[in-house]
Amino acid sequence: MKEKEMGLVVATNRLTEDIYAMEVRCKAAMTALPGQFCNLYMEDGAHLLPRPISICKINRTDSTLTFVYRVVGEGTKSFTKLAPNDSIALMGPLGNGFTDLDYTKPVLVGGGVGIPPMLGLCQALDGKCTVVLGYRNADTFLLEEFEKTGASVVIATDDGSLGTHGTVVDAMKEAGLSYDVIYSCGPKPMLRALKETAAGAKATCYVSMEERMACGVGACLGCVCETKDVDDHSKVHNTRICKDGPVFLAEEVVL
Amino acid sequence: MADMKVTLSGVELKNPVMTASGTFGSGVEYSEYVDLNRLGAVVTKGVADHPWTGNATPRVAEVAGGMLNAIGLQNPGIDTFLERDLPFLDDYDTVKIVNVCGHSTEEYLHVVRRLQDSSADLLEINISCPNVSEGGIAFGTNPKMVEEITRAIKKEAKQPIIMKLSPNVTDITEIAKAAEAGGADVLSMINTLTGMKIDVERQSFLLANKTGGMSGPAVHPIAVRMVYQTAQVVSIPIIGMGGIATWQDAVEMMLAGASAVSVGTANFYNPRATVDIIEGMEAYLERKGIASVTDLIGAVH
Numbered sequence: 315m316k317e318k319e320m321g322l323v324v325a326t327n328r329l330t331e332d333i334y335a336m337e338v339r340c341k342a343a344m345t346a347l348p349g350q351f352c353n354l355y356m357e358d359g360a361h362l363l364p365r366p367i368s369i370c371k372i373n374r375t376d377s378t379l380t381f382v383y384r385v386v387g388e389g390t391k392s393f394t395k396l397a398p399n400d401s402i403a404l405m406g407p408l409g410n411g412f413t414d415l416d417y418t419k420p421v422l423v424g425g426g427v428g429i430p431p432m433l434g435l436c437q438a439l440d441g442k443c444t445v446v447l448g449y450r451n452a453d454t455f456l457l458e459e460f461e462k463t464g465a466s467v468v469i470a471t472d473d474g475s476l477g478t479h480g481t482v483v484d485a486m487k488e489a490g491l492s493y494d495v496i497y498s499c500g501p502k503p504m505l506r507a508l509k510e511t512a513a514g515a516k517a518t519c520y521v522s523m524e525e526r527m528a529c530g531v532g533a534c535l536g537c538v539c540e541t542k543d544v545d546d547h548s549k550v551h552n553t554r555i556c557k558d559g560p561v562f563l564a565e566e567v568v569l
Numbered sequence: 570m571a572d573m574k575v576t577l578s579g580v581e582l583k584n585p586v587m588t589a590s591g592t593f594g595s596g597v598e599y600s601e602y603v604d605l606n607r608l609g610a611v612v613t614k615g616v617a618d619h620p621w622t623g624n625a626t627p628r629v630a631e632v633a634g635g636m637l638n639a640i641g642l643q644n645p646g647i648d649t650f651l652e653r654d655l656p657f658l659d660d661y662d663t664v665k666i667v668n669v670c671g672h673s674t675e676e677y678l679h680v681v682r683r684l685q686d687s688s689a690d691l692l693e694i695n696i697s698c699p700n701v702s703e704g705g706i707a708f709g710t711n712p713k714m715v716e717e718i719t720r721a722i723k724k725e726a727k728q729p730i731i732m733k734l735s736p737n738v739t740d741i742t743e744i745a746k747a748a749e750a751g752g753a754d755v756l757s758m759i760n761t762l763t764g765m766k767i768d769v770e771r772q773s774f775l776l777a778n779k780t781g782g783m784s785g786p787a788v789h790p791i792a793v794r795m796v797y798q799t800a801q802v803v804s805i806p807i808i809g810m811g812g813i814a815t816w817q818d819a820v821e822m823m824l825a826g827a828s829a830v831s832v833g834t835a836n837f838y839n840p841r842a843t844v845d846i847i848e849g850m851e852a853y854l855e856r857k858g859i860a861s862v863t864d865l866i867g868a869v870h
Contacts, residue, residue, distance in 0.1 A: 533594040536629035549645035
C-alpha cells in the first residue's frame with residue numbers, strides 16, 4: 315500500500331532571491347522518475363493542502379530527492395524555514411514523469427521554475443542532450459549542475475543579461491538546434507511556442523503541465539487541462555494533470 | 570470490542586465512517602492508499618445522465634483551515650460509471666453509495682432509473698445543483714422544490730435515498746423537513762458552504778468560477794450545529810459531514826445526532842484519514858466502556 319511518509323531534510327540551500335533547494339531522504343526516492351512530483355505538506359493545521367513540487371534530482375544511493383522550488387506563498391515560505399535534520403511530510407512519487415526516452419537528439423527546455431525537473435532528466439540521459447534554459451536574468455540557478463552532466467547548455471534571459479535576449483525559442487533558433495524530441499516544463503506561453511516549433515520541425519514534443527491541485531492522486535479533479543480528443547478516463551475534453559500527467563504529448567493537450 | 574455497526578434505512582454498515590462524495594473519486598485512486606474493505610461505505614463522486622466537463626481552472630484554492638472547490642461536478646456520465654466505476658467497487662466488502670447529480674428533475678430521474686438494477690446499496694442525491702428550469706436556483710434552497718424532487722426520485726428509486734442538503738439556506742431544518750415529507754430515507758449534511766477568495770496582489774479571483782464550496786476543518790462547527798438542529802426535528806437518520814478530519818470530529822458529529830459520518834477534505838492531506846478515524850473511534854468506545862457506536866447518536870446533553 316502506498317503511503318504518506320515523513321522525510322528527513324538532509325540539506326537546504328538558497329539558490330537565488332526566491333528559489334530554494336531542499337534535499338530530503340525518503341522512500342519515494344527509490345522509485346521516483348524525472349518529471350514526477352511529490353506532495354509536500356505543512357501540517358500546521360491552517361494550510362492543509364499539499365504543495366505539489368516537481369522532483370529535481372534523484373539519488374538512489376542515498377535515497378534522497380532534491381526539490382527546487384520558488385517561494386510563491388505561505389506554503390513554500392514555510393519550507394524555507396526547514397533545516398537539516400528537520401522532518402517533512404510528503405507523498406510520492408506522483409504523476410507519470412518523462413518515460414519515453416528513446417530518441418537520438420533530445421532537447422530539454424526549462425523555463426523559470428520549470429527548470430528543476432529538467433536537471434533530473436538531463437542526469438538520467440547522462441548529459442547526452444542539449445539543454446535550453448530560460449531565466450529572468452543572470453541570477454541563474456542549477457546552471458553549473460547542468461554543465462557538470464556534459465550536456466550542451468543554451469541560455470535565454472528575459473532581460474538579456476545572459477545568453478540570448480528573449481525566449482527559449484529565440485535561443486533555440488539562434489543556436490540552430492536540430493532535434494527529434496523536445497522535453498519541456500515552464501509557463502504555458504513557452505509550452506505553446508515549443509509545441510508549434512516542434513511541429514514545424516516534425517519532432518516529438520512533451521510538455522509538463524502545472525495547475526493548482528488538491529489531492530494529487532487523481533481523485534478530486536481539481537487540476538485538469540483541456541485535451542484535443544475526448545479523454546479516455548474523464549469522457550470529456552479534460553485530463554487530470556496530477557494522475558495522467560503532468561507530462562503529456564503536446565499534440566494531446568490544448569495549450 | 571465495541572460494536573461499530575450502524576444501519577441506514579435497513580442497510581448495515583460495518584462502521585459509521587464513509588467517504589464524502591467528490592473527494593474520493595469512485596475509490597480507485599485512493600484504493601492504493603487505503604484498504605476500502607475497512608470503510609463503512611464508499612460514496613462515489615456525483616454522476617449525471619451524460620458526461621459533464623466541469624468548470625474552468627483554477628478549480629481549487631486553499632483557505633485557512635480548509636479549501637474552496639469549484640470543480641463543477643465533472644463526471645464521466647452514468648454509462649461509464651456503470652461499466653467501469655461501480656464494478657470496481659463490487660470487488661470490495663463495503664457499502665456502495667452512489668451520489669447522483671442533475672440539472673433538472675428529468676436528469677436526476679434518468680440516472681436513478683439506470684441505477685435501479687445496479688449494485689448500488691443506497692443513492693445520495695446532490696440537490697445543490699442549479700435547476701435550469703427554475704432559472705438556475707439550486708434545488709436544495711427551496712423547501713417546495715426539495716419536497717417535489719425527493720418525492721419524484723423516491724417513486725423511481727429501488728434503493729433507499731439519501732438527500733444531501735445544502736447549508737447555503739436561511740434555515741436548514743425547513744429543508745430537512747421538506748425532504749423527509751417528500752419521502753427521504755436518510756439525510757446527508759452538510760454540503761459545502763459557498764465562499765470566495767481574492768488574490769490581493771493580482772486583484773483577481775482565485776477560482777475561475779469566482780465562488781466555490783468551502784470545506785475542511787474550519788466548517789466543522791457549522792456542520793455540527795446544523796446536524797444537531799436537524800436531528801431535533803426529523804426522525805430519519807442523518808449522515809454528518811463537514812470538516813471531519815479526526816476521530817474526535819466524528820464522535821462529536823454523532824453526539825450531535827448523526828448516525829454515520831463522511832470524511833471529505835481530510836482525504837486530500839491524509840489519505841488514511843478514514844481508517845485513522847475508525848481506529849480512533851474504536852479506541853474511544855473501548856476507553857469509555859460504550860458497547861455500541863449507535864449509543865453515541867444524539868447523546869449530547
